[in-house]
Amino acid sequence: MMRLLLIGMGTGDPDHLTFQAVKALNSADLLLIPAKGEEKSELAELRRGLCAAHLRNPATRIVEFAMPRRDVAREDYLEGVEDWHDAIAEAWSAALAAHPEAERAALLVWGDPSLYDSSLRVAARLAARRPLEVEAVPGLTSMQMLTAAHGIPLNGLGASVQITTGRRLRDEGWPEGVETLVVMLDGGCAFQNLAPEGIDIWWGARLGMKDQLLDKGPLAEAGPRILKARAEARARHGWIMDLYLMRKTAQRA
Known part of the structure; x- marks a missing residue:
């Protein structure tokens, strides 16, 4: 069964990763980085900087994937967010399916996975479809x-x-x-x-x-x-x- 690690990365400063987060990062054999789009480009670069500072496992493969955009014009806000989360789950699923050999996949989550972040909800969508264990690693908010x-x-x-x-x-x-x-x-x-x-x-x-x-x-x-x-x-x-x-x-x- 694949294990998905949602690792709180704080606000991008390598000094703000906890020892637990660094350990979890180095335990992964697949690291997914959301990219594409002007806004995501800088966030992807921050994630790459964190990896350069802390990733020491040569077996960890870094893979970037296209992150869906939310339709901010939707009249029903919550319905729009739910559809956006579905689209993110599809993007995660496709990225994971492309690497079936991975046993421990990780995502670096802005701030902490529990505070105004959709990662745990998206992961729950994935876990409902396929065998998947989800682990949240807290980060500075x-x-x-x-x-x-x-x-x-x-x-x-x-x-x-x-x-x-x-x-x-x-x-x-x-x-x-x-x-x-x-x-x-x-x-x-x-x-x-x-x-x-x-x-x-x-x-x-x-x-x-x-x-x-x-x-x-x-x-x-x-x-x-x-x-x-x-x-x-x-x-x-x-x-x-x-x-x-x-x-x-x-x-x-």
Whole structure:
């Protein structure tokens, strides 16, 4: 039975792989790297850099495959994502089928496989079709990278934290009873829809990379700076991975 390793790679810095992740990487005889497309090109290069830094097993074969794109124009968001996951499962299945000799295949997953990542769901689709054991190897998340970069705790003292998406923040506003909000997958900067009074924000983009971007402060002051920095970064790179933490001012400690 083939074993599929989903290895959390953090945000691309070779120093952020755990010993467990390095061990798992070197145990694989097949490593799949998603490629194709302008955005995937840089991510593929980051994965190649991680392999150059940590892969010492000469028997590990590195194979690149075309990663399907999500149809962002679909009116039903969840239905569109489900179809996208089906397409990714087909791409994984084809890549694995082309190498039936592999017993331990691996994928380097951005951040951690458990946090706003589809890898475990896609793997479950594969496991429903063929004999397959799936193992998740945890990695540093961008949320941890953000709090470390700013030198702040994730939570206020004895207070609650909620992790959400830009889409939900835009549609639903600030959740009731929540002091700290971590917002991910926000291409539209949904913090603009909030009344900024009494809110502090800590923002980060391309965390862990040499050109990482950081900003912080009262939302009314930092918000416009973040919009400008984000637009400039998108113009340079064509894509950007960013997130932010917001806290009610009274809960900043």
